[in-house]
Amino acid sequence: MGFRDENNEIVGYDVDLAKEVASRMGVELKLQPIDWNAKEQELNTGKIDCIWNGFTMTPEREKVILFTEPYLKNAQVVVVRGDSGYATLADLAGKTVGLQAGSSASDALDGAVEFKASLKRVVEFKDNLTALMDLEIKGVDAVVMDLMVANDNINRSGKNYVILDESLAPENYGIGFRKNDAALMNKVQETLDAMAADGTIAPIAVKWFGADISIIGK
Structure with missing residues (x-):
């Protein structure tokens, strides 16, 4: 959804969408990495203007954050090493x-x-990549993470990871804004809807996921 490539550039599906939205809105896009643990604080203090990076919509978050309509379906899954023997x-x-x-x-x-x-123990990591690195060296036996992120990492890294068939929770991704920024949220939503209608989103999805998995306008 958003990560640094071999040139240390921030790239990803969400990044490509955000660039196109910002271009059409005539605003400058600044990609600002944050501490995910403090995402609501970063938003509400004005350090960032929206949260757009595989951000799951939950009833709890919707109480304090203004979301767009869902743009991708996702699930929380369990990733294990391919040689672990774990199947359920x-x-x-x-x-x-x-x-x-x-x-x-x-x-x-x-x-x-x-x-x-x-479970014997649950270990928290700063990010998913660090968690997967610990899985690789057998520091943990499994990692719970977004299906989209898991698939992308497995495809790009070629590492011997397997996603268990049983998922923990189906969910939707949305873009989060401050509660009083309805005008900004609505403009972003309108722009995404227009991008879906004119066929701009489909090739971006195919580029990153191999298929048009966007649910905007569907």
Whole structure:
């Protein structure tokens, strides 16, 4: 959705969408990496003007954040090493699971009460990439993360990771704004709707995911 490439440039599906939206709106786009744990604070203090990076819409977040309509469907999934022998959530009983601190993976795990209770330990990491690196060296036995992010990382890295068939929670991605920024949110939504209608979004989705998986206007 958004990551640094080999040239240290920030790229990704969300980045390409944001660039096109900003261009059409006639505004300058500044890509600002943040501490995901402090995302609402960064937004509400004005350090950023929207949160646009695989941001899951939840009832709790919708109480304090103004979201666009969903633009992608997602799920929280469990990633394991291909040689681990784990095939189901039940196989991870007594094992250690990692996840990104402050992410919807944490919420999904909290919601999967029986699965969480079966685990030996839950380890929080700064980001998903660090969690996956720890999985590779067997520091954790599995990582809970976004399906989109998991698929992208597996495809790009070529690492021997496997996504379990059982997911923890279906969800939607949205773009988050301050509650009093309805005009800005509506303009971004209108621009995305226009991009979907004129066929701009489809090739961006195909570029990053191999198929037009956008749900805008569908």
